[in-house]
Amino acid sequence: MNETERRFHRAMVEIYQTAKRDLGYNATRFIQMVSERGGLATARQLLWSDQISDGFETLRSHGRLDLTVEAHVLKLEFAELFTGEDRQRARDRLDLFQ
Template sequence: MNDTERRFERAMVDIYLTAKRELGYNATRFMQMVSERGGLATARQLLWSDQPSDGFETLWRHGRLDLSVEAHVIKEEFAELFTDEDRERARTRLDDLRRT
């Protein structure tokens, strides 16, 4: 795991901690996935699932899409970890919810 992957994994853990502290949202399944598969594999799995995760919708309801996996996928600091298609998928999902 390179430095960027380690920072991304830490960011995934920080999503969980911030959502729990600030929103009272305990994303147990998300943390289980990160622990078992790693942050990068978890992000890709969630990103390419047919439906947004329950956690994504919870963050949207709280106005905190900044804490979503999708928001982290499109951050410049993590660009090397994702394909153009990954980033486009993340942008589309974020844009779709912002329009509702």
């Protein structure tokens, strides 16, 4: 795991912590996936799932799309971890639900 992957993994953990602290949302399944598979693998799985995750829906309903995996995929600091297709998928999903 390179430094960018480690930073991304920490960012995924921070999504969980912020959602719990600020929204009272305990994303147990999300943090379990991150712990077991790592942040990057979890992000790719959620990004390419045909179903919108419960976590995405919860964050959307609270007006916090900034905390979604999709928003993090689009951050310039993590660009090297994702393909153009990954970033387009994230953009499309965010645009659909804004």
